[in-house]
Amino acid sequence: MWKALRIALLLIVLATVALGAWRAQSRATSWINTLHVTIYPINADGRDATARHIAQLGPRDFEPIAEWLGSEAQRYGINTLKPIAITLAPPRQSLPPQPLRHPSAWEAIVWSLQMRYWAWRNDDSPGPRPDVRLFVQYHDPALQASVQHSVGLEKGLIGLANVFASRVDDGGNLMVIAHEMLHTVGATDKYDPATLMPRFPDGYADPDQRPATPQTRAEIMAGRIPLTPERADVPVSLRYVLVGPATAAEIGWLRTP
Template structure:
């Protein structure tokens, strides 16, 4: 009897958690209300230069992401008064669990659970609880020339972005953050994981263009501007980034690509 009761209680708890997650995901992708996103800066390498950079960050530094998403949403007929609102949380004092580069299914699941628990323990964003939490790990470019792969979790609405602690790289940082944010609301990568080249057609900002290259914009989930079938450049800012039709469908802006 007691065993049956424990199983029943556990099933009720799991159902409640699942329902809460579904409601949060549905609200985040309905685009009826403002999507509230909080950014949590992290000093990933412990260097003083990185700490100084993080200390001078202000919420206005991330406003271009909200402005960009507003413009892209309106291109697809999404007329939410304010599609995105961003808040800046205090810097984290501990590092989150780091994902493996090529994890197995079990390793990916374990990291996801660890990351969600860590995020819960390190959530003190100002104001109302955000819909999406983006933990942004900053690295000093003087000692780090390449950063680890960034990850966005649709289940949990959590992103882990790796960027550079440099004003020169700020525009590129914003694109990485926007990319991971869209992962949390259902967007998928649209580049070849080996070559990092955008996939045609869904990785092209204008897949109807003929000839297909050179493009002038990057598709946000491809991350690069295709200049030829063998070359693609990283955009310097969100001014050169678009939400393509496939991504728009994935995040709820279109019924079909």
């Protein structure tokens, strides 16, 4: 009896969360009004160098994302005066729950609920509640050469991005943040998770190009520029990134790819 009751309560919680997420995501992807995004920086490794980098961040550091997305939206006929507005919140003082690299379906659900609860507990930034909340974990590149995989709750309007606390990596950081932001409004990955190579054709910026490689730009949800069938490089800035038709359809810019 108690097991059945616990299952029923869990189903009610999941249904309530799903309904709320669906309503919020529907509003966010209508693109009638500005999508308000707040970035919450986090010192992920506790190092002084990371803290100094975060202290130097300002709203202008993230404005290229808004400018890039506005330009891409115009290509698809989205006429919102300002498709997104980005606000920088004060640094968070606690770490969010960390996702598993290869979670089971149940583990992914549990982490999603834990992340939503943590985000609710740690969302005390001034001003109106944002549509999208991006928690960005900064890591000192002197300590590690790579960072954990970033995660965006698809249609959940919460993202967890891992980036480097280095000005040299600003361009790549912005691409990671933009990628996870689009995850929150319904975009899906367009690369092979085993090789990280962009999938053809949706993961190619210009799939009609012949020969198909080398490409000169990256599709945002593929994250890399295909140079050969076996090699792809991370773009140095959003200048070399675009939103492909499949992604545009997923986020509400196109009715069909």
